[in-house]
Amino acid sequence: MTSTAPADGQLVKRHRLSTRLWHWINVLAVFALLMSGLMIFNAHPRLYWGEFGANSDPALLEIGSTRTTGYLRIGSWQIDTTGLLGRSDDANGVSRRRAFPGWATIPSGYNLAMGRRWHLFFIWVLALVTTGYLIWSALNRHLSRDLLPSATELKPRHIWQDIKIHARLRFPTGAAALKYNTLQKIAYVKVLLLLLPLMVLTGLTLSPGMNAAWPWLSSLFGGRQSARTLHFIVAWLIVAFVIVHLLMVVLAGPLNELRSMITGRYRLPRPRRI
Amino acid sequence: MSISFLRRRVLTAALTGAASLALxxxxxxxxxxxxxRVLFSxxxxxxxxxxxxxxxxxLAREFSAADLSPVFRTNGTTMPSSPSYQQHLSEGFAGWRLIVDGAVESPLALSLTQLARLPQRTQITRHDCVEGWSAIGQWTGVPLKFVLDAARPRRSARYIVFHCADDFDGIPYYESVDLVDGYHPQTLLxxxxxxxxxxxxxxxxxxxxVERQLGxxxxxxxxxxxxxxxLADVGEGRGGYWEDQADYEWYAGI
Structure with missing residues (x-):
């Protein structure tokens, strides 16, 4: 973004307003969607493959409960998850049958209707803001210049080099810190161009109205229940991204990183002293 | 080192606090x-x-007989308890009549035999419950369109309300759709x-x-x-039992 190389320790412009706005609206929307999504899952905590699937059909994944315990079952593998999945205490310490616990859902009590209201409101926020951001980033070349990895960067040797740098937690210093590194680019592009669109498309496949409007949706994902299962899996891939992303922010200097995403200004890291 | 450690502690505490506050x-x-109001918009x-x-x-997608769910589960009420329903049930619905009235030119009272004389449609469709499960079943019935045509809705009519025999805590179930769904070829009685x-x-x-909406x-x-x-005078004004009682959307296309 800058033409002359800035000096180490200098405060420089790092993130555009459009990136910062999208980032924080997305933080809000992704959390609201995830937690209301867990509430919706709680209404029928079983996942299937194919077009149909209900209680008497075999489930790929099930979060269930007995009188005293909770469990997670995937295929024939089962694990006791009492206190977290299947059965957990609510805010007043009363044991409840809940696939996901109240502290992880919106609303915190069981309420499918309100979970749906949150979910179906924030998907509009996420879809509109992300579409706007993608168009804007294509026009101002943020996408091609800063986000899409180049052919050279995608060479296995380069990626391996980048993995080694990450494993040693040797973050770039000086002007090099102004560019996203390859793994970072791959992670961001994967979320922006793959996972978020997949969430939207699998989500639309759950809609009986959209199934009539766009019949190819259900063919694309192998049926409505397959789409529901994929919707669930991709949601956790996004959670995994958020965890790694936050870890990287903490390791790279949380206050400097936070400031750059709020005010746009970033202090160039000085070369580390060994 | 110690400063950055302290910063991290402060940041962690702030984040934990923010999370519980957010909840x-x-x-x-x-x-x-x-x-x-904002969420419901x-x-x-x-x-x-x-x-x-x-x-x-x-059209909602139609399937073949090979796609049918082995078991089509029931949901909601499975046995209406009202004496009049029980009476009809014991008589095999011989004296039962479907009432069609409201904003129509010719109100009707149709027996099952009369309904069977109207054009019929059979369709294998997927039933999608708001809870998340789906079942595929084959349905046969009269497209609602033919019943509406016979009753001749007035020009002012905008919605079709269905009054049911089952009740929840004494409130009979009711639902409604707009005319687009009412006249849709797959909308059946x-x-x-x-x-x-x-x-x-x-x-x-x-x-x-009403195949393009949830169960x-x-x-x-x-x-x-x-x-x-x-819909203002139907139930509490939101067009359906669950809409009025539990904040469910009237438009359940998703």
Whole structure:
């Protein structure tokens, strides 16, 4: 973004307003969607493959409960998850049958209707803001210049080099810190161009109205229940991204990183002293 | 080192605090009238957007006999308890009549035999419950369109309300759809499931099929079809039992 190389320790412009706005609206929307999504899952905590699937059909994944315990079952593998999945205490310490616990859902009590209201409101926020951001980033070349990895960067040797740098937690210093590194680019592009669109498309496949409007949706994902299962899996891939992303922010200097995403200004890291 | 360690501690504490505050905040938003107005505004947007991109008569996908669910589970009421329903059930619905009234030129009272004389349609479709499960079944019945044509709705009629025999805590179930869904070729007053008379658990003698919406719109035990100009005077004004009692969307296309 800058033409002359800035000096180490200098405060420089790092993130555009459009990136910062999208980032924080997305933080809000992704959390609201995830937690209301867990509430919706709680209404029928079983996942299937194919077009149909209900209680008497075999489930790929099930979060269930007995009188005293909770469990997670995937295929024939089962694990006791009492206190977290299947059965957990609510805010007043009363044991409840809940696939996901109240502290992880919106609303915190069981309420499918309100979970749906949150979910179906924030998907509009996420879809509109992300579409706007993608168009804007294509026009101002943020996408091609800063986000899409180049052919050279995608060479296995380069990626391996980048993995080694990450494993040693040797973050770039000086002007090099102004560019996203390859793994970072791959992670961001994967979320922006793959996972978020997949969430939207699998989500639309759950809609009986959209199934009539766009019949190819259900063919694309192998049926409505397959789409529901994929919707669930991709949601956790996004959670995994958020965890790694936050870890990287903490390791790279949380206050400097936070400031750059709020005010746009970033202090160039000085070369580390060994 | 110690400063950055301290910073991290402060940051962690701040984040934990913010998270629990956010959770309490979300419940408060869901309970406040402004919060609800904002969240609920998405329904109209979804309704308009789906109507805009969907051809008026775009069909829900139809399947083949090989795709049928081995078991089509029941949901909601599975045995209406009212004495009049029990009476009809014991008589095999011989004296039962479907009432069609409200904003129509010629109100009707149709027996099952009369309904059977109208054109019939059979379709294998997927039933999608709001809870997340789906089941595929074969439905046979009269497209609602033919009943509406016979009753001749007034020009002012905008919605079709279905009054049912089952009740929840004394409130009879009711649902409603707009005229687009009412006249849709797959919208049926179904009397058969998988080639047999509709079992009581699935809404005997007649249930609504409105294939482009979620399961709770498919009213079972339909006793009366009423055409209305507005939903304001139906129940508590939101067009359906779950809409009035539990904040479910009236437009359940997603």
């Amino acid at each position: 309490t905040g979300c419940d408060a938003i869901g309970d406040s009238s402004t919060g609800r 998405a329904e109209k947007l979804t309704y308009r957007a789906q109507r805009l991109i969907t051809a008026r008569n775009a 179904a009397h058969s499931l998988n080639g047999a008379r509709l079992p009581v658990g699935h809404g005997a003698p007649i249930r609504l099929r 709770y719109k498919h009213a079972k035990y339909v006793m009366r079809v009423e055409l209305v100009d507005s």
